[in-house]
Amino acid sequence: MNPRARAAGALFLCALLQIWLTTTGHPAWLVVPAGLATTALAFAAAGRHAVLAHRETGRARSAWIFTSAATGLWALGSAFYTLDSVRGTNVAPPRLGDWLSLAAALLAPGVLLAGPSAPVARDIQVRLGLDGLMVATALFVPAWPLLLHPTQQLLGNAGGLLAISIPATHIVCLAIAVVLLSRSRAGAANAVTALAGAFAVFAASVLVYLAVALRGGSWQVHSMAGLFATATVLLLLAGRLPMPVDSRPWLEAPTGVRAALPYVPVVLAYGTAAVLQQRGQIDGVAVAAVLLLTALVLGRQFLALRTTGLLLAELSEQRRQLAHQATHDDLTGLANRKLLNTRIAGALDAGGGVALLLADLDGFKQVNDESGHPAGDDVLIRVAAALHRAVPPDALVARLGGDEFAILLHPASSSALDTASRVIDEVSALGESRVGVSVGVVHEPGGGATVSSLLTHADAALYEAKRAGKGCVRVYNTFETART
Incomplete structure (x- = not known):
């Protein structure tokens, strides 16, 4: 049987034990063995954590040291509580076990926060801090009138202070x-989540114990042995799970049912405050806590809205970048064939005439062969910049692949040949003696041309420029030499 299945079985037995203790009125013959069993579990968990602290290094060791110390203090406190049960002691705090339990509780936050070592961004730290304050304040609202204030009034200064400090x-x-x-x-079970569950059960058990004791129940802590044994089983389970030292297990934004967990105490707090107000029993402390809770909730929601706005802006920028990547060449930043075809189709539909120039580098293969592809990429980047300098501001410059480029002029410019000549001049001005450029030009005054036919005609003109000796311009149909 795997550790999780054994832990599930043990938790079920702990629940049955607590039901048995409660329904039988917490008889001594049952409370004492239950206390002994809980104490034995606690010492076993503390020993397991001490072994892990010895084996681990870095932040994982710190986490297990904290855990071993806290669990050990609880085990000692449980032993003294068991001794009280054997003696039949049923008095209110303070007792030695209470002081040990308080020390264990004070170490618990260190246990939960000491383990994982991955850095946390400042905004996540702020959100976690606000969530923690919000939940703690929300829990305080019902705890003050129902537990803390009555305890302080019942037990006086010393005992009341201790009894209040623990819960x-x-x-x-x-x-x-x-x-x-x-x-x-x-579904990601690890040592931190198991420890968080254990201390959550411990906290709930202490609050339940105090509420029962204040209303005439037993002050023997092990009258709640089933609840405390449940938390101790979770401590044992934590020792069987890995400590996440490379990433914090709580970086994900909460979703689904988990997202509602911090707001359950908030709803409980406002409900309690409403009932107290209706009965006229709300005091200044509770009012101050409700006002603080409201401020924290509003601050948390403001932060959530701000975070959502930043995420939407980031998403919009990512979409813009993806759209740009889908329509532009990665190396040169020029438009790619897809965007060129789209723009040609739009220009043909709009009318007004279209001129398309295809430019192919001469001698580029020699650069790649002699100097390598990095040098060839550098040439292509410089050629792309030269083409931008040669064309009108409203022209579209595209890289079709390899060393072939295209220039779309719309409306068709009567200076298409001049643009082609400037392309040749700018490429020559790069100072790369091995590289020249040939250009093919096609005019479409506004007729039945298609994207495919326009590219085919421009390619035919480029072929004629290559065949004429390169470094020149040819125009489709006329094929007159613009420059040799």
Whole structure:
């Protein structure tokens, strides 16, 4: 049986144990063995984590050291709570086990945040921080009137302070756990998610225990042994899972049900505040907490809107770049054949005449053969710049592939031959003695030409320019020499 299946079975048994303890009224003959079992599990988990701390290095070792220390403190506290159960001690805090439990709770945030070592961007840090504050404040709103304030009034200064400190610390742990679990990758079980689940269960167990005790229940902690055993089983499971040291497991934006986790306490907080207000029982502390929660929720939503705006702008830019890449040559940045064909078709439909120039480099193969393709690429980039200098501002310059280029003039310019001559001059001015250019020109005054026929005629003119000795211009049909 794999570790997850064993853990699932153990969790089921822990649930049955808690139901048994509750329905039987927490008898000593059941509480003591349950406490002993929970304590044994806690020491086993602490030992497992200590072994992992010894084996690992770097941030993983730090995480397991924190985990081993926190779990060890809980194990000691559980041992003293079990001793209280054996003695039949059923008094309110403070007790030694309470101090040890508080120390374990104080280490819990370090456990959750010490492990993964991948850097986190500032905006993600801000979002995580706001989410944590929002959840902690939301949990405080119902905890204050229902648990914290009654505890302080019942137990007085010293005991009340300790009794408040433990659940308050666990509220912080629960907030961190909720945020991390909401952002954890779906189905990606690892040590951090298991630890987050363990401390979330611990926090919930402490709050339930305190609520029951305040209402006349037992002050023996192991009256909730089933709940605490559940958290301890999750601690054991964490020791069987990998610690994610190369990436933080909570970088993904929350989606689906997980996205709603941080807002469940928010809804609970506002519901509690509404009920307290209706009963006239809301005090200044609760009002201040609700106002702070509202500010945090608004700030979080503002940040979410800002992030969404930035993502939309980034997406728009990526789409623009993809559209540009689909219609332009990667090397020269000129239009590619696809864009040229589209522009020719649009020009023919619009009328007004079209002139198309095809330019093919002479001697370019020699450059590639003698100097290599990097040198050839450099020549092509320089030729592309030369063509831009030679043509009118509204002309389209395209690279068809290899060392063949095209220039589209629309409306058809009477100076197409002059443009062809400037192309030859600009390429010659590059100072590359091995490279020249031949140009074929075709005019379409506005008739029945198609994209295919226009390219075919321009190619025929280019062929005549090559056959005439290169470095010259030929015009389709007339084939008169513009320059030799």
